[in-house]
Amino acid sequence: MITLSQINQRVVKIPTLSIDRGATAVIGPNGSGKTTLLEVCAGLTTPTQGTVLIDGTPPREMEVAWVSSSPDRNILFSTVRDEVASPCRFAGLSCQETESAVEQVCDRLGIVHLLDRLTRTLSGGEKGVVALATALVKEPTVLILDEFDAYLDHQTLAGITRLIQPSSVRYLLFCTQNMALASAADQVIFLKDGQVLASGRPGAVFNQIRTEGFSPLFFWMEGGRCT
Incomplete structure (x- = not known):
């Protein structure tokens, strides 16, 4: 379990929060602190106060x-x-171990054909999938995606999401404006002004958002996407 206690970092102020294993979607309006929360969970940012x-x-x-x-x-x-x-080379893995890991993750994500391409020639979507392969190649315990879906088409995103789930990743955290994607997560965290207003199973969180009147302010569902 990921546990946050007395977190104070920029706009984010979270007295306590628990994140279970599996896929967790972080949603909320622009400026609500989604990326800051992910940075704290990743260890990219040390909170001014509190522990993760x-x-x-x-x-x-x-x-x-x-x-x-x-x-x-x-x-x-x-x-x-x-x-x-x-990542494998930085960790000092052998050439054989590195090549094997690269081939496996690229085969799983369907990008073996891109291996000999120059990265500057890739499309935005291709760069996104390559970045994901780079993140997964060493089989991390935690994978964090900061609005990763913003530059992928729905079909590519759906396929990649299915591939991530059965991997060795213990925790998948992602922020998104795509409510269809969020609804497929195991847990949803709804932020507003840096505070957690709802956390739990997607259905329960979405019901709470509607019941408490946040939906008209922040979410207009059109084709499964929050606009």
């Missing part, structure tokens, strides 16, 4: 992978093969 523990361990002592909301921010190397292999 993942199964009793601080995030920076865990294998946590992050995929940015901007495709170009995820890319460091000139070729797809080098990009996906980089």
Whole structure:
């Protein structure tokens, strides 16, 4: 379980929050603190106050992978093969172990044909999937996606979501404006002004949002997407 206690970081103020294993969607209006919450859970940001523990361990002592909301921010190397292999090489894995891991994750995500491409020639969607492969190649305990779905079409996104679920990832956290995607998660966290106004199973959270009158303010459902 991911546990947050007395968190104070920028707009986010969370006295206590527990996140179970599985897929958790973080939703809310722009400026509500979604990315800040994810950064705290990833260990990218140390909160001004409070603690975060993942199964009793601080995030920076865990294998946590992050995929940015901007495709170009995820890319460091000139070729797809080098990009996906980089976490394994940084960790000191052998050439054989690295190549095997790269082939396996790219085969699972259906991007083996991109391995010899230059990253600068990729489309935004292709860069997104390559970033995901890079994040998954070392089988992280926690995978965090910051509006990763913003530059993927629905069909690609649906296929990738199905592939992530049975992987070794213990916790998948993602923020999204896509309510259809959020409804498929195991847990939903609804933020407003940095505070958790609802957390739990998707149906229960969406019902609470409607009951308390937040829906007209923030969510207009059209084709499964929040606009």
